Amino acid sequence: xxxxxxxxxxxxxxxxxxxxxxxxxxxxxxxxxxxxxxxxxxxxxxxxxxxxxxxxxxxxxxxxxxxxxxxxxxxxxxxxxxxxxxxxxxxxxxxxxxxxxxxxxxxxxxxxxxxxxxxxxxxxxxxxxxxxxxxxxxxxxxxxxxxxxxxxxxxxxxxxxxxxxxxxxxxxxxxxxxxxxxxxxxxxxxxxxxxxxxxxxxxxxxxxxxxxxxxxxxxxxxxxxxxxxxxxxxxxxxxx
Numbered sequence: 001x002x003x004x005x006x007x008x009x010x011x012x013x014x015x016x017x018x019x020x021x022x023x024x025x026x027x028x029x030x031x032x033x034x035x036x037x038x039x040x041x042x043x044x045x046x047x048x049x050x051x052x053x054x055x056x057x058x059x060x061x062x063x064x065x066x067x068x069x070x071x072x073x074x075x076x077x078x079x080x081x082x083x084x085x086x087x088x089x090x091x092x093x094x095x096x097x098x099x100x101x102x103x104x105x106x107x108x109x110x111x112x113x114x115x116x117x118x119x120x121x122x123x124x125x126x127x128x129x130x131x132x133x134x135x136x137x138x139x140x141x142x143x144x145x146x147x148x149x150x151x152x153x154x155x156x157x158x159x160x161x162x163x164x165x166x167x168x169x170x171x172x173x174x175x176x177x178x179x180x181x182x183x184x185x186x187x188x189x190x191x192x193x194x195x196x197x198x199x200x201x202x203x204x205x206x207x208x209x210x211x212x213x214x215x216x217x218x219x220x221x222x223x224x225x226x227x228x229x230x231x232x233x234x235x236x237x238x239x240x
Contacts, residue, residue, distance in 0.1 A: 015106075016145075060225075066217045069188060069210060074217070075180045081220045082173055088228060089166065095231070096238055100162045104230040104237070108141075113227050114165045115141035119154070120219045121172040128204045128212035129179070131193030137168060142200065152199055176216070188213070 034041075041049050057063050062084075065077035092100045092110055103109045108116065119140030126132045135153025136142075139160045142149055149156055188210040196205075204212060 060221070062221060066214065066221060069185060071180060071183050071185065071188070074213070077217055078176055078180060081217065081224065084224050088224065088231070092162070092231060095235065099231070099234060102234055104233045107226065107230050110227050110231065111160065111162055111165055112141055113223050114169060115139055115160070117220060117223060118165065118168050118172065120216060123200050124204070124212050124215045124219070125176060127199070128192045128194050128201070128207070129209055131195060133195045133197070139165060139168065
């Protein structure tokens with residue numbers, strides 16, 4: 001176990017780190033941000049994630065639909081997610097030229113975020129929900145620790161325009177909508193037909209179809225929030 005005693009970590013950034021079971025004792029933490037998969041977080045003796053999750057549900061009611069097991073709710077969740085992205089696309093088109101390619105604080109740009117969602121669709125919907133084995137869409141953007149990107153069909157050097165990515169996203173959205181229009185609760189409960197190979201995602205085998213679909217919806221919602229956050233920051237920078 002690594003231990004930090006009397007260290008000054010002011011402005012430190014922990015990216016893609018596993019901090020499970022970490023203990024912060026006697027610390028000073030002001031103006032800090034925590035963003036990630038956080039559960040059972042205790043602050044000064046109070047488990048706070050129950051409050052955080054309830055507040056997120058209040059601010060974003062679509063989260064309740066995303067967690068539902070009812071096909072009608074899932075269809076409505078997907079519709080709302082698509083509408084949110086449509087509004088954000090209109091917004092970025094009204095911003096200075098190339099804003100869609102600008103990242104903030106080391107985060108992905110809007111185009112890169114959408115490229116990642118192209119990859120999420122290929123991996124978690126086409127492979128895990130539909131059981132397909134085709135290569136990933138070349139413009140998709142996988143996590144940096146995915147070492148076999150080229151073998152999977154990804155092109156790390158791709159530089160698509162916003163319209164090119166949106167065209168792919170529209171085709172993928174049609175796949176989801178067509179599938180959701182006919183899916184039943186029993187089909188959602190079935191084990192996902194994940195192909196028996198070693199391609200991404202490696203930990204999907206044994207999950208239910210509903211869980212794999214949930215990953216698609218949650219990723220779409222979460223990354224839209226990241227994108228809006230960064231466009232807000234970019235707007236402030238451009239106006240200063």
